[in-house]
Amino acid sequence: xxxxxxxxxxxxxxxxxxxxxxxxxxxxxxxxxxxxxxxxxxxxxxxxxxxxxxxxxxxxxxxxxxxxxxxxxxxxxxxxxxxxxxxxxxxxxxxxxxxxxxxxxxxxxxxxxxxxxxxxxxxxxxxxxxxxxxxxxxxxxxxxxxxxxxxxxxxxxxxxxxxxxxxxxxxxxxxxxxxxxxxx
Numbered sequence: 001x002x003x004x005x006x007x008x009x010x011x012x013x014x015x016x017x018x019x020x021x022x023x024x025x026x027x028x029x030x031x032x033x034x035x036x037x038x039x040x041x042x043x044x045x046x047x048x049x050x051x052x053x054x055x056x057x058x059x060x061x062x063x064x065x066x067x068x069x070x071x072x073x074x075x076x077x078x079x080x081x082x083x084x085x086x087x088x089x090x091x092x093x094x095x096x097x098x099x100x101x102x103x104x105x106x107x108x109x110x111x112x113x114x115x116x117x118x119x120x121x122x123x124x125x126x127x128x129x130x131x132x133x134x135x136x137x138x139x140x141x142x143x144x145x146x147x148x149x150x151x152x153x154x155x156x157x158x159x160x161x162x163x164x165x166x167x168x169x170x171x172x173x174x175x176x177x178x179x180x181x182x183x184x
Contacts, residue, residue: 019131020182022159025049028183031128031162034176040183041068041160049160052077066096068160069138069152090114090144102154102161104136116142126153129179133157137164153177 020029028042036056044050049068054060060077075087091114098110102120109117119139126135133155140150148168152161166173 018182019133020158020180022157024182025158025160029158029160030181030183031177032179032181034178039162041158042183043159048072051160065161066093066099067101068158069102069140069154070096070099072096090142102136102138102156111143113144116140116144120154126155128177129181131180 025041025043028040031039031041033039038054040052040054042050042052044064047067049065051063051065052060053063061074062077062082063074064072066072071090072093073087073089076083091112095110095112095114098112098115099118100106100108100110102118104120104123107117107119109115117140121137123134123136125132134157135153135155138152138154138161140152142148148166150163150167151165153164154161162175162177164175164177166175
């Protein structure tokens with residue numbers, strides 16, 4: 001086949017998906033949620049992930065999580081500026097270090113004030129856009145917030161979790177992630 005014919009044949013071929021890896025987490029990976037929100041997950045230091053969530057109404061928040069799963073702190077963001085008066089610390093670094101790293105098919109707990117219980121399920125594939133990752137669900141309950149339950153879909157390849165459900169006395173809020181890409 002001649003070079004021009006090869007180029008013409010390839011022109012209609014979709015590009016192969018470039019799926020983010022753990023190395024991309026240093027610069028950040030953007031996850032898209034059904035309904036228009038986004039989350040930028042970024043490694044800020046060893047075992048710590050910062051998430052900047054932007055909601056369809058323009059509100060935003062910034063979270064810090066140990067092992068990409070255990071919430072340390074959050075702060076609301078308005079017009080791109082963190083609202084320090086609205087910052088909240090859920091657990092200290094010392095308390096969070098008592099949590100075990102996430103693993104499939106397990107159960108573990110953290111008896112500190114910032115702790116709780118965790119139970120995880122088996123490895124299962126999850127598709128985000130054109131990318132498929134191994135994942136497992138982790139259900140977390142908290143010592144300092146009885147009745148509140150979070151379910152995360154943990155992605156070992158990226159070392160971060162996606163909040164897929166939050167349940168409290170008023171009901172359950174579900175979140176569906178539809179795509180991801182390396183941050184620009």
